[in-house]
Amino acid sequence: MTSGIDQFARNAASDPFFLGSALADYAASEHLDDAGLAASLGCREELLTPLRLCRRPRTEPSLFRADIEAIVGRFAVNADTLAEAVRRSDALRRLRGTAAHGDGMLMAARDREPNGDGTESTS
Amino acid sequence: MTPLQLGTLSLPDGRDLHARLLAYDPVAPSDLAMAYFEPLTAWLEALYPRLYPHECATAAGDAIMALIKNPHSYKPERQRRESLLSYLRMSATAKLSNLLRAERRHGNRRANLDAVALSPVMGKYLGDEDADPARIVERREEESAASTPPPLPDSLRATLSPVEIEMLRLMDLKERKTIVFARLLGIADQPVAEQRREVKRAKDRLHKRRQRAGTDHD
Numbered sequence: 001m002t003s004g005i006d007q008f009a010r011n012a013a014s015d016p017f018f019l020g021s022a023l024a025d026y027a028a029s030e031h032l033d034d035a036g037l038a039a040s041l042g043c044r045e046e047l048l049t050p051l052r053l054c055r056r057p058r059t060e061p062s063l064f065r066a067d068i069e070a071i072v073g074r075f076a077v078n079a080d081t082l083a084e085a086v087r088r089s090d091a092l093r094r095l096r097g098t099a100a101h102g103d104g105m106l107m108a109a110r111d112r113e114p115n116g117d118g119t120e121s122t123s
Numbered sequence: 124m125t126p127l128q129l130g131t132l133s134l135p136d137g138r139d140l141h142a143r144l145l146a147y148d149p150v151a152p153s154d155l156a157m158a159y160f161e162p163l164t165a166w167l168e169a170l171y172p173r174l175y176p177h178e179c180a181t182a183a184g185d186a187i188m189a190l191i192k193n194p195h196s197y198k199p200e201r202q203r204r205e206s207l208l209s210y211l212r213m214s215a216t217a218k219l220s221n222l223l224r225a226e227r228r229h230g231n232r233r234a235n236l237d238a239v240a241l242s243p244v245m246g247k248y249l250g251d252e253d254a255d256p257a258r259i260v261e262r263r264e265e266e267s268a269a270s271t272p273p274p275l276p277d278s279l280r281a282t283l284s285p286v287e288i289e290m291l292r293l294m295d296l297k298e299r300k301t302i303v304f305a306r307l308l309g310i311a312d313q314p315v316a317e318q319r320r321e322v323k324r325a326k327d328r329l330h331k332r333r334q335r336a337g338t339d340h341d
Contacts, residue, residue, distance in 0.1 A: 004180045005160045011184070017192065018152070053153035055191075067149040074150045 009052040016093065019071070020052030025092050026085035041085075042078040051075055057086050137207025144194035152191040159187055159208065163215050169306040170293070171219070178226075182219035186211050189218075209288075279336040291329055 002010075013020030027037045038045040057067035068086070072079045140158070143151035160183055167179035190197060190211065197210050280288065286307055293303060305311045305318040308325060 004164055004176075004183075005157065008156065008160055008180070008184045008187075012156075012188070019149070050153045050157050053156045055147070055149040055152050057149060058147070070149050 006049050009049045013052050017056060018052060019054040019056050019086070022056055022086045022089035023048070023052060025089035029088060029092065040078070041081050043075060047075055047077070051077065059090065138199055141194060141197055141199060141207055144191065155191060156187050159211055160184065162208070163187070163211055165306075166212060166289075167215055167219060169303055170216075170298075172300070172302065174219075174223075178219065178222060182215045182222055183211075185218040185222070186215035189214060275333075276336055279332065282332075287325075287329060290325060291333070294326060294329070 009020060012018045013024045015021060023037060027033070030036070030040065032040060034045055034048055038048055041047075041051070043051070051071070054071050055067075057064050057071070064083075064086075068079055068083050071077070072082060140151060140155050144155065160180075163183035163186065164176070164180045167182060168174070168176055171179065197207065199207075275283070275288070275291070283291070289307055290304060293307070298304070301315070301319050301322050302311060304322040304325070305313070308321060310318055310321050313321070
């Protein structure tokens, strides 16, 4: 049976403020259930609850590294997998964000605007 | 940073936790929630035994979430007398009040729309306004506001345990149920007669200590 704090952590995973959101994106992209996610991170399944409730690492590279290290230092999870989970989630969210604005995917398929000299613009 | 085992974070670490929240420590929200969610939920359940546990859990979660998102809302320098736990209790009570008020509004709308086919929850409250959980919380707040006791002097407060401070607060709110105090004292599993005796003894002791400190408002 799911305890109150487990449920609270699962709810928090819908909020991008929390690491739980990144773990959820990663688990979905890898088709992992909780046991699979825990195995991938190299931790016990019950550790997923406090992990989900951590703040999502900041994006600026030095802060990102420091935040990942702080989380790994506390929970002894696999640093590479954790960093990969957050980066992948960031990428997925960026993709969803641009798609939600309606121009991201279309821009990728659109011909580049020609410059005055006949070459294509790279911007 | 020293790794902590689950469940070993003691509540007195509130100030440190708050400082870590302000410093963007990524583990601080987790530590806060893991340390305070269950005690806060249990406290609300003890205080409002007629409510559903999930309502108390939601209010506790909302209070913790609000502090995580806006740690500046807690000002330890202004609230020196109030621990982080006390602050969260106040916040959770307010969240619970809002939650129940919203549920009641929703219930009223449903009742208007479908006065015949009542849900069990609606049936519980209709015709018995006093049994409405939102009213219970509101009434407690009104009673508290109407008869706010003088604040405890620091000299007395310093000698009281958190449980005793909470007992005094409940006594000021005119809480009469033995079970509420028994839960606070951790004797809810004992026979009722024993609970009554222990609760009375604890209350009498607190009355006397407050009288001696000259702040008993009864």
